[in-house]
Amino acid sequence: MNLIKYTGLKRRIMDCGITGRGASRVIRQIRRMDPQIKKSFGRWYNYNEAPKEQIHGITFDMLTDNFRMNGFNAFLTLDWLKKEPMEAKAALGCALDNVITAEAEYDETEENTSDIITEE
Amino acid sequence: MFLVEIAKAVVGIIGEIIGVLDCYFSAIAAQCSAYCFRYRFEPNESDEAIAVNLAESLNDAFPEGIVETLRDMNGEERLETFTLLAEKLALSFRLGTDVLEKIQIVEFAENDDWIHYSKYKTETHCIQMNKNMLLYDLYSMEADENVTDMVLYDCVRMLIHELRHAYQYQAVLKNINCQDYSGYDIKGRVALWTKNYSEYIGSKESLRAYMDQPIEIDARGYADYVLDKHEEGFR
Numbered sequence: 001m002n003l004i005k006y007t008g009l010k011r012r013i014m015d016c017g018i019t020g021r022g023a024s025r026v027i028r029q030i031r032r033m034d035p036q037i038k039k040s041f042g043r044w045y046n047y048n049e050a051p052k053e054q055i056h057g058i059t060f061d062m063l064t065d066n067f068r069m070n071g072f073n074a075f076l077t078l079d080w081l082k083k084e085p086m087e088a089k090a091a092l093g094c095a096l097d098n099v100i101t102a103e104a105e106y107d108e109t110e111e112n113t114s115d116i117i118t119e120e
Numbered sequence: 121m122f123l124v125e126i127a128k129a130v131v132g133i134i135g136e137i138i139g140v141l142d143c144y145f146s147a148i149a150a151q152c153s154a155y156c157f158r159y160r161f162e163p164n165e166s167d168e169a170i171a172v173n174l175a176e177s178l179n180d181a182f183p184e185g186i187v188e189t190l191r192d193m194n195g196e197e198r199l200e201t202f203t204l205l206a207e208k209l210a211l212s213f214r215l216g217t218d219v220l221e222k223i224q225i226v227e228f229a230e231n232d233d234w235i236h237y238s239k240y241k242t243e244t245h246c247i248q249m250n251k252n253m254l255l256y257d258l259y260s261m262e263a264d265e266n267v268t269d270m271v272l273y274d275c276v277r278m279l280i281h282e283l284r285h286a287y288q289y290q291a292v293l294k295n296i297n298c299q300d301y302s303g304y305d306i307k308g309r310v311a312l313w314t315k316n317y318s319e320y321i322g323s324k325e326s327l328r329a330y331m332d333q334p335i336e337i338d339a340r341g342y343a344d345y346v347l348d349k350h351e352e353g354f355r
Contacts, residue, residue: 022325029326066136068235073326080328091331095274096235096323099285099335101242103319 002042002119009116016070021106029076031116037079042118044071055081056089067092161341173212174280175349181205185354186276187269195255199225202254209283219286222246225254237278240285242317247282249275280343288313288335
């Protein structure tokens, strides 16, 4: 079984410069990942094994090297490529911007803080 | 010297990104960009009126077309043209002088910002455009012609995109009188924007969540809508 501890996961996401609220959103998306992608994610997270397979022509390494994504965003994007390839591919071709805004307070107590099993 | 190194690195990154896209799916991406992200933007009458003014400003600034005009300019001319264009477009958007004074063309720092074309800061109402993108091909003699054209076009696209963010935020702050609008569902739209501005998701966190936000869909859709109107002038 490959298990990911919630607190450690949240801390590592926040180490990538993501806010606490953002990290919670990322974890929610990880829980909903395609089972195969989630399995790869668990191996990358716990054993530092980057997946080599292509999803519609895109690999994990391309997303982290060429698109400068952190590993979490890269896995979420691979998951998107698998579920909605047309939309995800189009998004990768779009110019990006950033809106800098004061973030509202949020209630952490409503978070699902259970650990994540990525592989039985 | 340091800035030149950063600029060269940016050129490399952009080249790599577009190279990857080009290898795998450039044609598909162009098609599905229109298909996936435009259909959710529907202009109301006010949007259309402003878009007509914006398109006219673009026609004045780029009589030969955006890419054709910018490509032949040197860096100084490009920056000057872009600065004047930014002021003109902000006026067409009916944005106040507090926004007009805060459109800056600057070098983005050596971090995740590299790949961003632009920024909008809600607290200061400041728009920043990435100078490295506007001068992309001038930093490298090896810059591919197609990539250069795409980047230059995207610089204008993202300027309109950021001005639309400024416009959205003025609506959120109620500085724009929504009673003037005759379009449908304007109140619903501003409510969505208000919520979105309080919980914005950056592309660094999740590309998908970033793309799916109401304010990003609207800004992207509006910029494409204006550019389509500008292109119509050449048909």
